[in-house]
Amino acid sequence: MRKGLKDRVLRIHRENPTLPVADIAKQIGAVPQYVTATLRRNGITPPRKPTKVPVPIGVTAYFTPEVCSLLRKDAERRRISVNQLIKSLVYAVARDGMVDAVLDDQAEAEMVA
Numbered sequence: 001m002r003k004g005l006k007d008r009v010l011r012i013h014r015e016n017p018t019l020p021v022a023d024i025a026k027q028i029g030a031v032p033q034y035v036t037a038t039l040r041r042n043g044i045t046p047p048r049k050p051t052k053v054p055v056p057i058g059v060t061a062y063f064t065p066e067v068c069s070l071l072r073k074d075a076e077r078r079r080i081s082v083n084q085l086i087k088s089l090v091y092a093v094a095r096d097g098m099v100d101a102v103l104d105d106q107a108e109a110e111m112v113a
Contacts, residue, residue: 005028005030005034005038006038006042008027008028009024009028009030009034009035009038009039010038010039010042010044012024012027012028013039013044017047018047019047020047020049021035021036021039021046021047061086063086068082071085071086
């Protein structure tokens with residue numbers, strides 16, 4: 001008896017329940033929509049796409065005592081270290097896309113480019 005695509009989808013999923021739908025589809029030569037529909041028709045929630053975990057790059061930055069001194073009061077008000085304040089500032093600026101708002105160097109950047 002010849003095994004159909006449906007049986008192959010279910011067998012592959014049973015053997016590896018976390019395997020993404022796209023990978024199952026590739027193995028059997030079908031489109032991902034077919035695999036998703038087959039799993040759902042058989043009462044199985046298709047596995048979610050794996051989330052990408054950011055990889056820390058471990059950058060070290062050094063600041064002059066003058067810069068640290070300028071930030072000390074703000075850090076103390078927040079009851080954190082100057083180091084932690086700097087990390088928080090850089091993260092917030094990057095996350096919120098505020099580099100241009102914080103640095104008024106757009107004219108200089110355009111002249112260099």
